[in-house]
Amino acid sequence: MVARPDRKPDVFGAISHPSRRRMLDLLAGADHSVNAMAGHFKMSRPAVSQHLRVLLDAGLVTEQRHGRERRYHFVPKRLGPVRDWISQYERFWDDRLSRLQMLLSKRNKG
Amino acid sequence: MVARPDRKPDVFGAISHPSRRRMLDLLAGADHSVNAMAGHFKMSRPAVSQHLRVLLDAGLVTEQRHGRERRYHFVPKRLGPVRDWISQYERFWDDRLSRLQMLLSKRNKG
DNA sequence: AATATACGTAAGGGAATGCTTACGCGTCAA
DNA sequence: TTGACGCGTAAGCATTCCCTTACGTATATT
Structure with missing residues (x-):
């Protein structure tokens, strides 16, 4: 059960x-x-x-x-899947700054 | 009509x-x-x-x-509302770096 | 002209969604 | 104990969702 x-x-x-x-x-x-x-x-x-x-x-x-x-x-952690999915498109919004954002995101995780 | x-x-x-x-x-x-x-x-x-x-x-x-x-x-721009809503919770994931991310987001918009 | 291709849309049905009211159960108050 | 409170859940109903098959239309091919 x-x-x-x-x-x-x-x-x-x-x-x-x-x-x-x-x-x-x-x-x-x-x-x-x-x-x-x-x-x-x-x-x-x-x-x-x-x-x-x-x-x-x-x-x-x-x-x-x-x-x-x-x-x-x-429980904010559970929004992770949404954040991950949306952050995959960061590069589309602004190539200049978004790479730094993505880097920060990665470091945020690890 | x-x-x-x-x-x-x-x-x-x-x-x-x-x-x-x-x-x-x-x-x-x-x-x-x-x-x-x-x-x-x-x-x-x-x-x-x-x-x-x-x-x-x-x-x-x-x-x-x-x-x-x-x-x-x-049309990635249309994901903006989702990104905006989710980014409002960045502070919950990591207070150290997320403020910079939020700053970048703001500058990204304007 | 006749036919094939690419696609949208209508129609229909089963399942899920989002609300309501009615009710039952545990908890605090008198 | 009796009653009020806070809440979950059942039941019912209208609507929406998501798929299917059938069909209509515009474009390309022969």
Whole structure:
């Protein structure tokens, strides 16, 4: 028996929805409970919960129980695949400076 | 009457599908006709055509007629929103070098 | 002119997405 | 214990996505 066979680590899919990107933006500033997060959106609280689930499945956030709250925490490292994919095109934007950027990126990794 | 009222410039949505990201990767190397592109995928030619349409609507590619062919051409600049959004998190990966990267990014734009 | 090629698009269907309301369960408060 | 709170999940529904096959159109070939 596997822990969670139905989890989808699709980071690109997870960030494809504007609301989920905004949630990550908010979480980048501070951890949020579901209710705190829902305060920033017009959709229902369960809808927010479902979006957070997508982010959780993608590994972009973690959850931590605090009493009856669940605080969601941003995991920026999981954006790595997006960064890697996009940085492959740096040379297209500016050949003059982008090589330095790419060098920095490489050193950033190693 | 508007030219194309139903076009969706949703770049994040456009790159959310693995096949479309691979198409951009291929187009980054060289322009491709639809048939040339379809040669790299298992799906039908119309399916490829439809994916290219999504990329076209997002502005990520342009098409150029050459006889009965249509050559698709990569427009890297349109990845800007993705790059901008992701680069906002650079500081999370490495505070030491990322500030320089962000500086370079700013100068890259202006 | 007749045929082949390259491609877009319509039509259809199965699956996924994104929302809602209803409900159940654990936790804090009185 | 009783009730309010915070939250996840089930169920239902409309919409979108992604693929297929069938067909139409413009261009090239013979």
